[in-house]
Amino acid sequence: MGQFFVFIKKEFYHIFRDRWTMIILLILPVIMLTLFGFAITTEVKNTKLGVFDPSKDIATRSIIQRLQANEYFILKKFISNPDRIEDEFQRGEVGLIIVFPEKFYENLLHTGEGQIQLITDGSDPNNAITLTNYATNIVASYQQELNKTAVIPYQIVPEIKLLYNPRLKGAYNFVPGIMGMILMLICAMMTSVAIAREKEKGTMELLLVSPMKPLVVILSKVVPYFFVSIINLATILLLSVYVLEVPVTGSLFWLIIISLIYIFLSLALGILISSLVNSQVVALLISGAVLMMPVLLLSGMIFPVESMPYLLQLLSNAVPARWFIMAIKKLMIKGLDVTSIYKELIILGSMAFFFIVVSLKTFKNRL
Amino acid sequence: MxxxxxxxxxxxxxxxxxxxxxxxxxxxxxxxxxxxxxxxxxxxxxxxxxxxxxxxxxxxxxxxxxxxxxxxxxxxxIGYMSQRFSIYEDLKVWENLRLFAGIYGIPNRKINDRIDELLKRLGFESEKDTLVKSLPLGWKQKLAFLVAIVHExxxxxxxxxxxxxxxxxxxxxxxxxxxxxxxxxxxxxxxxxxxxxxxxxxxxxxxxxxxxxxxxxxxxxxxxxxxxxxxxxxxxxxxxxxxxx
The missing domain is CATH 3.40.50.300 (P-loop containing nucleotide triphosphate hydrolases)
Structure with a gap:
């Protein structure tokens, strides 16, 4: 036991004395989360709004006011000539133009139907869809209010309701993704590099001729990174709840349990990589290419798995981060309980078991 | 024998x-x-x-x-010293000795005396708290040897x-x-x-x-x-x- 503790202490010295290790371990998660949470976001705020309104009646004014009052839009200008609409987009003055017909309110009252045209720049389709969704929702809210006072509903408006993330907040999508990425990065990459460093510098040889058991060497290498991962997990959760305002609506207990399983899995992957390579650079490259790329591209963090080609969808099943992110989304954002993540728990659990067994086996055989 | x-x-x-x-x-x-x-x-x-x-x-x-x-x-x-005098560069002189003394199971109460004695023999007491990476190669080599015999x-x-x-x-x-x-x-x-x-x-x-x-x-x-x-x-x-x- 004494051996174990001196060795763990030494491992912490390595971490604390290397500035870059410290930065990667403790600052990187915070930077990544804030970057993805705030800067790189699919939310669209403060879009400049152009209005063509020949009616200028109570209904159009009310709709414009609602759009203006919302944080998503800023009323930029009233357009007097409909032929100039394209010019406005080409000059980049506005992001969305709302076009009312003449006598909008009158038509609405008499025919029960009012038409509005929303024009936006389709060259950025995601953005365009988001903007029209926002605007449609706002118009719909006006519609509802109007209907409250009327005997006969004036119009059936297709109501778009966004479940779980009504404001389409980007952070809701990114927090689980970042968790999957950071934990994999810290656990697998740092562990594999730390073990590879011992091999590269020749100190592994000293440990192997010592009476210390290889298993103890590996365990004590892993323990510090396990602690760091726990700290990171806590940081990420605190940041997302208090800064990004992504609540943990489901079971916190199971959120932690599944994170621990994922951490063990990543640590095992790190050990596996380190037993296959002899230098830090190769360890870094392998964990970068083999672990990070799938997490980024195949986990559903950035590109939805459902819209991938079939072959990639199949491949994404083998990416642990995919299951982890799915479970975290269910627990954090959808507020579901443990019964909804049995599948993910079982898959991640068996993956973790598999990799722990394989990594310990390979490690022993290599000595 | x-x-x-x-x-x-x-x-x-x-x-x-x-x-x-x-x-x-x-x-x-x-x-x-x-x-x-x-x-x-x-x-x-x-x-x-x-x-x-x-x-x-x-x-x-x-x-x-x-x-x-x-x-x-x-x-x-046995003790072992490798070709590259491998010791931990980012640990201090005494930390290296302390680590290997611990790995070889020397009782805690004896460790400090043992380390002091080894450093004294080498005329190395002043460098006790120096990081190994800032030592010249010759000293690293000697330290690697002390590490190899720290457990006698x-x-x-x-x-x-x-x-x-x-x-x-x-x-x-x-x-x-x-x-x-x-x-x-x-x-x-x-x-x-x-x-x-x-x-x-x-x-x-x-x-x-x-x-x-x-x-x-x-x-x-x-x-x-x-x-x-x-x-x-x-x-x-x-x-x-x-x-x-």
Whole structure:
């Protein structure tokens, strides 16, 4: 036991004395989360709004006011000539133009139907869809209010309701993704590099001729990174709840349990990589290419798995981060309980078991 | 008393016989030089004696333990210093000593005294809190040796311990080795500096996995009618059919 503790202490010295290790371990998660949470976001705020309104009646004014009052839009200008609409987009003055017909309110009252045209720049389709969704929702809210006072509903408006993330907040999508990425990065990459460093510098040889058991060497290498991962997990959760305002609506207990399983899995992957390579650079490259790329591209963090080609969808099943992110989304954002993540728990659990067994086996055989 | 006894020790990797039935004894307190060209099988032989790899056939007793069946006991009673003087560069001098003292299970209350004593012997007390990476190479080498003997092993294995070090440091290093043998530590050293072979009590010269000659440096020079160990070595190494790696 004494051996174990001196060795763990030494491992912490390595971490604390290397500035870059410290930065990667403790600052990187915070930077990544804030970057993805705030800067790189699919939310669209403060879009400049152009209005063509020949009616200028109570209904159009009310709709414009609602759009203006919302944080998503800023009323930029009233357009007097409909032929100039394209010019406005080409000059980049506005992001969305709302076009009312003449006598909008009158038509609405008499025919029960009012038409509005929303024009936006389709060259950025995601953005365009988001903007029209926002605007449609706002118009719909006006519609509802109007209907409250009327005997006969004036119009059936297709109501778009966004479940779980009504404001389409980007952070809701990114927090689980970042968790999957950071934990994999810290656990697998740092562990594999730390073990590879011992091999590269020749100190592994000293440990192997010592009476210390290889298993103890590996365990004590892993323990510090396990602690760091726990700290990171806590940081990420605190940041997302208090800064990004992504609540943990489901079971916190199971959120932690599944994170621990994922951490063990990543640590095992790190050990596996380190037993296959002899230098830090190769360890870094392998964990970068083999672990990070799938997490980024195949986990559903950035590109939805459902819209991938079939072959990639199949491949994404083998990416642990995919299951982890799915479970975290269910627990954090959808507020579901443990019964909804049995599948993910079982898959991640068996993956973790598999990799722990394989990594310990390979490690022993290599000595 | 014999500290190392090897009898027909053999290691094969597939069809390649790296070490071919070598036999030798090393007495307590002796400095035993293990010479040979690169690829002659020195490292493989040493690894078997350290309990790192199992011999294909033959017997070996190190520090009183069977290298096949009791490798854990062997490991606890030997010290080892690698070619690259590997110690932890980002740890301080005393932290390195403390770490290996802990790994070899020296009781906590004894550790500090032991470390102070070792540092004093080296005239190194002032550098106790220095990070190893800021030490000159010669000092790193000496520290690596202290790390290897921090637990007072019965025998210490030195794998080309003086590579890349200037002659003055090399001489100081050998003084350190003599001092260790004075306290009863047996030294098993591989080297390819032939003038260092002269410092050993006995040397063996390995060619193509076999021990071709083994005696004191003086007897070997007489036998081969050579001026220096270098000449002895070249006369023997000429027989080699293996190319070095």
């Amino acid at each position: 014999q500290v190392i006894e090897a009898e027909n020790l053999t290691k094969r990797f597939g069809k390649f016989t790296a070490v071919d039935s070598i036999s030798f004894d090393v007495k307590e307190g002796e400095i035993f030089g293990f010479l040979g060209a690169n690829g002659a099988g020195k490292t493989t032989a040493m690894r078997m004696l350290c309990g790192l790899i199992k011999p294909t056939s033959g017997q070996g007793i190190v520090a009183g333990y069977d290298i096949k069946k009791q490798s854990e006991n062997v490991k606890a009673n 092993p019965k025998v210490v294995f030195l794998d080309e311990p003086t590579g890349g070090v200037d002659p003055a440091s090399r001489r100081q290093f050998w003084e350190l080795i003599y001092e260790a043998t004075d306290r009863g530590i047996t030294v098993f050293v591989t080297t390819h500096y032939m003038e260092e072979a002269e410092y050993c009590n006995r040397v063996s010269i390995m060619v193509d996995g076999r021990i071709e000659a083994m005696d004191s440096p003086r007897n070997l020079k007489n036998k081969f009618e050579a001026e220096s160990m270098d000449e002895v070595f070249h006369k023997l190494a000429r027989k080699s059919t293996r190319t070095g790696d």
